[in-house]
Amino acid sequence: MSLDPSFVGRTYPPTAPYQVGREKIREFASAIGATDPAHHDPAAARAMGHPDVVAPPTFPVIVTMAASSQIIEDPALGVDYSRLVHGDQRFAYTRPVVAGDELVCVNTIEDVSTRGGHGFLTTRTDVSTVGGDPVVAVWARYVIRGEE
């Protein structure tokens, strides 16, 4: 597996907006057992100063994982999806995601390397509102395992 290092620094066009629904936040929170009322009850979220229910910290991955297909399925980069392993994940929040957000992702390839026969790919996804206000920056590092 050899990835083309000339892709470092490449930024992809913004993705189509993702509409964050109240029921999606509730569903995600329930799936991870997060029972805090701020994830489920708009009144509880408003009492904390948010416009609607608040998403748990890892919720943005729903949006960024879909957006990252731009990179992972880029035929020019040539990632073999069947050999892809999720190595690292990191979020830096400007604010939590809330229901009603319309989120746009801009993907950048931060690092590409090949070591010991394995490929390494680090992506950064800047998630902002359609109005351009930053919400969260998300980094993922993938390992593309080499042939045995």
Place this chain on the structure above:
Amino acid sequence: MELPAQTFQVTRADLVRYAGASGDFNPIHWSDRVATKVGLPGVIAHGMFTMALVGRAVTEWAGSPDAVVEYGVRFTRPVVVPDDDQGTEIEVTARVREVTEDGLTRLEVTATCLGEKVLAQARATIRTAR
């Protein structure tokens, strides 16, 4: 300072539910046939599900669901989830590395399954005073 340990039970049903809620339908998280074919001991939890449970522990320690400023992990070992009613357990502990003057607390988090660490470099920064 050590924070009180939190334990999360993980069953196959939890993985199916997380797959639906997150949209991650990779069959290694629900099919033993596919998981063993790619060399895993069996169905494993989504790394992001483990990260979500650890995130729950972090917001619990913070005392607020919107207090996380930064959160990152490295996935080092798969969490194997047997097909029975008990599933497995993830234990999460943390220690406070630093409290900054501007009200941020940096945590070093440890997550283990059957006594083995499943994450490395697991760190969270939380806003303490509101």
